[in-house]
Amino acid sequence: MSDMTEQAGSSADFAEHQHTFDSVMRMALIAILHVLSILVGLAIGxxxxxxxxxGFWMVIATIAAGLGAALKELSWRPGAVILVVMLATLGMVSAG
Structure with missing residues (x-):
């Protein structure tokens, strides 16, 4: 009887574990994009x-990371857009 109770509890726990895993992966991706943006910002400087x-782009990258963390619908997208714009800015300042 205790085996059935443990099995029923594990399926309920699995959904919670999956939710936690998804949240951690989302936050890790946001953090990685933010760190890359800061590194590109240091290269621009x-x-x-x-x-x-x-400095301007690093502040914008921090705001984008905060938006991505706060709004689950946006997730990693603001950080990725800012990273692409910062890479374009790096290309422009290094060429000129």
Whole structure:
């Protein structure tokens, strides 16, 4: 009888474990994109001392990471968009 109770409890726990796993993976992806954005921001600042542009984009990247963490529907998308824009900015400041 206790085996049936344990099996019933494990299926209920599995849904909670899956939800926790999905949340951790979403937050990890947001954090990875944010760290990459900060690294690109440091690269922008290091090229001919464009620290004001780098600071601006790092603040925007932090806001995007916060939005992605707060709004589950957005998830990683704001961070990815900002990372692409920052890479384009790095390309422009390093070419000129």
């Amino acid at each position: 290091g090229v001919d001392h464009h620290w004001s542009v780098a």
